[in-house]
Amino acid sequence: MRTAFALAHLSPRAELRLLGLISPSTVPVVAPIKLGIPPRKAEVLTPAEARARYGYAKPAEAHLEFRARQAARVFDDGKAPRDQGLIESQEILGPLS
Structure with a gap:
């Protein structure tokens, strides 16, 4: 190799x-x-600067409401998790299959 x-x-x-x-x-x-x-451009941004400029939350703080609903669905209601987050991510990450 x-x-x-x-x-x-x-x-x-x-x-x-x-x-x-x-x-x-x-x-x-x-x-x-x-x-x-x-x-x-010769400009280099740190991840924190890029998040601030483009309006993204820190990964640990992103989608807290959605994650709370998923946790309640799985742990409180005993249901399978929804695929909503995966489906929304396909545009960026590619198809699931």
């Missing part, structure tokens, strides 16, 4: 083709770096 990775690392394009087979959704993120394309 080390030899294969070392050979692939010699050519950024070959490396991107292999990455496309292993993890296609990462290619658009990694390709500009591998191909030496400079960023549009």
Whole structure:
């Protein structure tokens, strides 16, 4: 494996083709770096700065009401959890099946 990775690392394009087979959704993120394309902006944000700028809650504080309803459904009512969160996440994370 080390030899294969070392050979692939010699050519950024070959490396991107292999990455496309292993993890296609990462290619658009990694390709500009591998191909030496400079960023549009030199600005770098911390996760906290990005959350504040774009209006996202901290992961530990996100969706507290939804999580409380799920917990009550499962632990209090003894029902199976709903797939609502999974279904909503498909747009970002990809299809469930």
